[in-house]
Amino acid sequence: MRMVIPIKQILDxxxxxxxxxxxxxxINREEYIIDPGSKAALEAALRLKEERDQAETIAISLGPARxxxxxxxxxxxxxxxxxxxxxxxxxxxxxxxxxxxxxxxVRKLGGADLILVGRQSGDxxxxxxxxxxxxxxxxxxxxxxYALAVENGAARTTRRWGKGYATVQVQLPAVVTVAPExxxxxxxxxxxxxxxxxxxxxxxxxxxxxxxxxxxxxxLLTFRGESFPPPLEPERFRGNPTTVAQEVITxxxxxxxxxxxxxxxxL
Amino acid sequence: MDFSFPKEYQLFRRMVRExxxxxxxxxxxxxxxxxxxPHETIRKAxxxxxxxxxxxxxxxxxxxxEIGYCILMxxxxxxxxxxxxxxxxxxxxxxMAIYLDGTEEQKQKYLVPLxxxxxxxxxxxxxxxxxxxxxxxxTTAVRDGNHYVLNGTKIFITxxxxxxxxxxxxxxxxxxxxxxxxxxxxxxxxxxxxxxGSLENKMGIRGSSTAECVLQDVRVPKENVLGQFxxxxxxxxxxxxxxxxxxxxxxLGGAEAALEASIQWARAREQFGVPIATKQAVHFMIxxxxxxxxALRALVYRTAWLIDTGQPHILEASACKLFGSEVAHRxxxxxxxxxxxxxxxxxxxxxxxxxxxRITEIYEGTNEIQRIVIAANLFRPYGMRIPT
Numbered sequence: 001m002r003m004v005i006p007i008k009q010i011l012d013x014x015x016x017x018x019x020x021x022x023x024x025x026x027i028n029r030e031e032y033i034i035d036p037g038s039k040a041a042l043e044a045a046l047r048l049k050e051e052r053d054q055a056e057t058i059a060i061s062l063g064p065a066r067x068x069x070x071x072x073x074x075x076x077x078x079x080x081x082x083x084x085x086x087x088x089x090x091x092x093x094x095x096x097x098x099x100x101x102x103x104x105x106v107r108k109l110g111g112a113d114l115i116l117v118g119r120q121s122g123d124x125x126x127x128x129x130x131x132x133x134x135x136x137x138x139x140x141x142x143x144x145x146y147a148l149a150v151e152n153g154a155a156r157t158t159r160r161w162g163k164g165y166a167t168v169q170v171q172l173p174a175v176v177t178v179a180p181e182x183x184x185x186x187x188x189x190x191x192x193x194x195x196x197x198x199x200x201x202x203x204x205x206x207x208x209x210x211x212x213x214x215x216x217x218x219x220l221l222t223f224r225g226e227s228f229p230p231p232l233e234p235e236r237f238r239g240n241p242t243t244v245a246q247e248v249i250t251x252x253x254x255x256x257x258x259x260x261x262x263x264x265x266x267l
Numbered sequence: 268m269d270f271s272f273p274k275e276y277q278l279f280r281r282m283v284r285e286x287x288x289x290x291x292x293x294x295x296x297x298x299x300x301x302x303x304x305p306h307e308t309i310r311k312a313x314x315x316x317x318x319x320x321x322x323x324x325x326x327x328x329x330x331x332x333e334i335g336y337c338i339l340m341x342x343x344x345x346x347x348x349x350x351x352x353x354x355x356x357x358x359x360x361x362x363m364a365i366y367l368d369g370t371e372e373q374k375q376k377y378l379v380p381l382x383x384x385x386x387x388x389x390x391x392x393x394x395x396x397x398x399x400x401x402x403x404x405x406t407t408a409v410r411d412g413n414h415y416v417l418n419g420t421k422i423f424i425t426x427x428x429x430x431x432x433x434x435x436x437x438x439x440x441x442x443x444x445x446x447x448x449x450x451x452x453x454x455x456x457x458x459x460x461x462x463x464g465s466l467e468n469k470m471g472i473r474g475s476s477t478a479e480c481v482l483q484d485v486r487v488p489k490e491n492v493l494g495q496f497x498x499x500x501x502x503x504x505x506x507x508x509x510x511x512x513x514x515x516x517x518x519l520g521g522a523e524a525a526l527e528a529s530i531q532w533a534r535a536r537e538q539f540g541v542p543i544a545t546k547q548a549v550h551f552m553i554x555x556x557x558x559x560x561x562a563l564r565a566l567v568y569r570t571a572w573l574i575d576t577g578q579p580h581i582l583e584a585s586a587c588k589l590f591g592s593e594v595a596h597r598x599x600x601x602x603x604x605x606x607x608x609x610x611x612x613x614x615x616x617x618x619x620x621x622x623x624x625r626i627t628e629i630y631e632g633t634n635e636i637q638r639i640v641i642a643a644n645l646f647r648p649y650g651m652r653i654p655t
Contacts, residue, residue, distance in 0.1 A: 190316030
């Protein structure tokens with residue numbers, strides 16, 4: 001079974017201060033980490049690999065040269081191979097272009113039985129790469145998965161469903177996006193950390209390697225500048241405590257600050 | 268000249284810090300109170316290769332060299348000195364002696380399980396009348412066929428009661444003295460005749476056991492002579508030399524933790540209507556801590572680099588231990604002063620850090636011995652011999 005894990009490298013949020021009053025994001029310490037969702041996807045893949053004799057895990061990542069570090073960390077965690085997708089033509093990639101590039105890389109690898117990605121990334125948080133990749137490759141997909149098993153050519157998954165969970169089974173090949181809270185990542189072994197930099201290689205694939213025409217990589221979205229969202233007007237709730245409590249819960253739910261009845265994540 | 272850490276060491280430090288913060292730090296007070304480092308913690312460390320960081324991978328080690336090992340000691344030193352001591356005695360002197368002077372067979376048989384953490388190591392030098400004066404040991408080893416029979420008592424042996432493998436220094440020819448008359452042996456602690464006497468009730472590093480090891484007609488196969496017969500003193504001194512650099516790294520971690528805690532507390536604690544961080548008296552203490560820490564960090568990692576590149580390092584390693592322990596002493600003492608009564612309270616960790624720190628000026632060669640080693644190295648080019 002071949003598992004491909006597209007991972008994303010993000011700026012470490014612990015090194016950032018958001019100053020709403022200045023409408024600026026200050027980078028105090030520019031350090032890049034593997035996105036927590038991607039780390040969970042790696043963990044999910046490595047657990048599946050440990051359960052069987054014949055399985056390979058391949059990490060891929062689209063990004064500039066520094067993304068090499070994220071891929072070497074993936075090797076240290078236990079991946080068998082890693083490829084950096086980097087080319088000057090990739091620099092302006094939006095989600096649609098990123099999907100094209102990642103799909104081309106999967107095809108170059110000879111396809112995958114299972115593609116594992118994080119539910120959404122810790123920076124832009126669009127949560128689209130998984131579903132888009134499934135469409136591009138014609139694979140089945142399950143999103144927001146909390147438990148995962150593979151047998152007889154099918155992935156049996158448990159995913160969020162309303163206020164509870166559903167068991168969803170799909171035929172392979174499939175794309176599965178995982179819930180970070182369900183797959184706390186392992187620490188990489190010290191010896192693998194040393195080998196990841198001293199012994200192992202992370203090949204770089206560009207347009208030519210992936211048979212992509214730079215002209216086909218025109219983003220649908222263009223960057224016009226950035227601004228802070230308008231500050232929310234404070235809402236005031238009055239009345240008897242029972243009604244107020246209900247209104248507060250509704251408001252918090254609408255803003256996705258709480259998830260009442262969502263149940264425990266610990267499956 | 269490039270002072271940055273190679274990327275594998277940067278990633279290694281990040282992994283170790285996460286491990287220490289989530290697996291060791293929350294237990295530090297329990298480790299002190301219950302006088303033991305949980306087996307589970309050691310098992311988890313072993314699973315990540317942390318019980319054999321400096322050794323080559325062909326011996327089950329991590330391949331991190333002295334630099335990697337110093338990173339581990341520094342990060343552990345930030346959170347728990349007891350755990351630092353257990354892993355340090357196991358790796359830095361116990362297993363290190365076998366790595367430096369063992370035969371290929373000895374390394375396969377003993378270093379591999381030690382480096383993988385499936386066996387725990389210790390270093391048996393100190394006796395009632397022999398500490399700083401290491402050559403004054405009384406434990407004897409007498410040849411009997413294919414074995415040596417060991418008799419004597421070792422004291423203050425870190426990990427003594429949890430170790431599976433101990434390197435023991437014994438007199439094999441009293442007439443020859445330190446150079447020629449002392450031999451190192453690898454002793455498996457389940458050998459009949461090996462037993463544990465009393466355990467020390469210590470002021471600090473209470474989670475690390477310090478045991479009396481009694482050897483009564485312990486029969487050790489002659490294959491377990493470590494290094495050259497009669498050259499045990501040199502074998503042990505070589506291991507101690509390397510160990511001293513990493514002790515400095517542990518002290519560095521402790522000093523850094525003291526500084527960071529002081530900065531946070533000085534910002535939070537208000538007196539006379541302002542944070543005490545606005546007071547010059549506090550500035551001076553914090554600035555001195557930071558300056559000494561910078562100097563210590565440079566010394567420790569340069570020494571580790573000397574060791575990894577096979578260059579002479581005895582003076583520098585002694586300086587790491589001497590300067591490191593005294594910087595740690597001053598930093599934790601200043602941190603306690605800045606924290607005031609909170610620093611003196613058992614409810615906070617500063618008093619634990621203060622108690623734990625004190626041993627670093629004593630163990631593995633007192634600071635007075637380190638000064639003698641440094642001076643001897645300075646006078647040697649002029650033909651002056653100072654016995655160390």
